[in-house]
Amino acid sequence: MLRFYHDAGKVLYFNETGLKQSVIIDVQWFVDVFKHVITDTLHVDGIIGSSGDWYEYYETGNLKDTLLENIWADSKKTDTLCHKQTILDFMQRLGLVAVGKESHYVPCMNRKEMNxxxxxxxxxxxxxxxxxxxxxxxxxxxxxxxxxxxxxxxxxxxxxxxxxxxxxxxxxxxxxxxxxxxxxxxxxxxxxxxxxxxxxxxxxxxxxxxxxxxxxxxxxxxxxxxxxxxxxxxxxxxxxxxxxxxxxxxxxxxxxEKDIQSEDQNEICPQHRLENKHKINLYELKKYWVF
Ligand SMILES: [Zn+2]
CATH class of the missing domain: 3.30.310.50 (Alpha-D-phosphohexomutase, C-terminal domain)
Known part of the structure; x- marks a missing residue:
């Protein structure tokens, strides 16, 4: 029954170890809890937390656990913090957050480019x-x-x-x-x-x-x-x-995959037969992977 309601979008429920003992019966509440984590600085006046921690979070998605607690403590939803671990487990299951001990990773916040x-x-x-x-x-x-x-x-x-x-x-x-x-x-x-x-x-x-x-x-x-x-x-x-x-x-x-069945070591690239013609070694290209 729970799986049926989950599929229908009425509840969140995963029949998996570590998750199956909890059901989130108010999906909107859960969405709001996450929304509060990804909200921008203008909306979070009054939340205590070092500006360094904020900056790091907004640039890299690395969220200190203390900052997360401050955010949720301020969310005026008194029930958020007492269900912290359950919420984090569900968020991780949904791929919204990677949960760590001291800090968590929220990938959609990451704006960082490699130098x-x-x-x-x-x-x-x-x-x-x-x-x-x-x-x-x-x-x-x-x-x-x-x-x-x-x-x-x-x-x-x-x-x-x-x-x-x-x-x-x-x-x-x-x-x-x-x-x-x-x-x-x-x-x-x-x-x-x-x-x-x-x-x-x-x-x-x-x-x-x-x-x-x-x-x-x-x-x-x-x-x-x-x-x-x-x-x-x-x-x-x-x-x-x-x-x-x-x-x-x-x-x-x-x-x-289906167009590179041969293992020819000296073939003209099918993508570049005329312009920018180059040879490919299909054996070399394919050997690292299972096709
Ligand atoms: Zn090519």
Whole structure:
């Protein structure tokens, strides 16, 4: 019955460990609680909290737990704080927030762009080909949900540079053993690339395929929660984009899975047969991924 009401949008209920003991019977209340977290500074006069914490939150989406408590304490809804953990668990399940101990990550607040120096460092690493999930319609929050899900993944951590996480508005970088994983998003695609943390080291294809499996498990779970399934097609980019190390333009460079069945090592790129003609090594491009 609860699942029926959940599907009908009347309540929030997940029959999952850690969540199934609670039901949110007032969905609007829950929406308001979240809205209060993403409201802008003009609306939050009177909330106590250091301006440094505010600034960090508005730029990076990194929300100190103390600031969150201040926001909710001020929300004049006395019941918010006493249900804090339950609310956070539900928000995390919905991909709105990644919950931590001292601070939380609210991806839709992240306005941060990577600087050129960091981009150059990424460009210099040895890396896999770019695996692309192209969508006809891609709701942007799919990407946020994917990032939040990967943040909970065992062994995946988000590294920091000078205390700031490698989480940007259209890109997230994870560390996984000897590897770095880049997940990025464009208007119509989610992209995955694996880099070796040490320059010039070659990548183990079993690891890149394992990473692909992890990402696709989360991606399929996110898509599966929608009634009308939003499907993607998989493929690779025929060559690197020299100007940007992530969130690369796909149009005109996309080789769909079904069109690259051969393992030809010396083929003219089907996307660039006439203009900007170049050769591709399909074996090299495909070997990192399971198709
Ligand atoms: Zn090409």
């Amino acid at each position: 050129d120096n960091q981009k150059n460092i990424l460009q210099s690493k040895s890396k896999s080909s770019l695996l692309v999930y192209r969508f006809k319609v891609l709701p942007f929050f799919f990407f946020f949900r994917l990032v939040v899900a990967c943040m909970q993944e065992k062994g995946w951590t988000v590294p920091k540079s000078e205390g700031i996480s490698y989480l940007y508005k259209n890109m997230a970088l994870f560390a996984f053993g000897q590897y770095n994983i880049i997940l990025s998003v464009t208007a119509d695609s989610i992209q995955l690339q694996v880099l070796h943390a040490q320059d010039e080291q070659s990548l183990d294809e079993r690891k890149t395929r394992q990473i692909q499996g992890t990402v696709e498990t989360h991606l399929n779970a996110i898509i599966g929660t929608f009634h009308k399934k939003l499907m993607f097609v998989r493929g690779i980019r025929c060559q690197e984009d020299k100007s940007t190390p992530f969130a690369m333009k796909i149009e005109g460079y996309f080789l769909e």
